[in-house]
Amino acid sequence: MDDELAVHLKTYEGRAATIAGIGKDPVNVPMIRHWCEAMGDTNPSYVGPDAVAPPTMLQVWTMGGLSGHGGRAKAYDELLGLLDGAGYTSVVATDCEQEYVRPLRPGDEITFDSVIESVSERKTTRLGTGYFVTSRMDVRVGEDLVGTHRFRILKYAPARRKPKERRPRPVVNRDNAGFWAGVRQHRLLIQRCADCGILRFPWLPGCNSCGSLDWDPLEACGEGTVFSYVVMHHPPFPAFTASDHGADAAGPYAVALIELAEGVRMISNVVGVPYDKVRIGLPVRVEFRAYDDELVLPVFRTREGVA
């Protein structure tokens, strides 16, 4: 199917895209001045009685403006229509090459023709798969070729977006497996030493106070306060964005050290309040948030009425 398309597309090579186009205005001083001001080009060649037009204005003299041009042949529109019909519905201008044969001067009357110069093989780019279509415009004054303008587009089928990257998984090991098992049940578990009774978090195999290896899990009540926090400013990382929109980029966001009512502290996100409203002492309550089908993380929400 695509091979047939490629063969069909190739038949458009060499066909006219524009026939006997006529510049709407002769090369003129006001347009040259506007261009130079817009470009910040102060080259003295473009002012005064012997001024020439900046060569890079070549295409300007051929532009149809809002009312468009006569002389447009059907071939180019047909070619684009074929590509649209085959699913290559997007277009992006990729590059332009110009050749200048002689300078243009105020008063020069422009005519031009354009031709479909080439249609590439099917190519896959970062944007998607499609065909490069190159057209070439020959610009003349009278019978003289004064320049050529070669313009290339990619007509393509947009690549499917990659599925959103998943948020990194916590590292679950023998020492902390019980904590994560609790999170799956929406319980915030801390460890209590079976010998001295000291509470500890994060989970560790032994007691820092007495060295005992014996412990019991204790379910925290979920209340806490912000003990400290930092605000992260960094380039957006898709796994941390709320959606696929750039406007929801992850930064800045607050990362807080939460002191639980039981006295131990844990690092988590504060939700329900803008990053710049997070404050030391802010009262929060644990909430178990599902990030995808597998991942649930404890986060801390500001208590109602507090911001």
Ligand SMILES: [Zn+2]
């Ligand atoms: Zn102990």
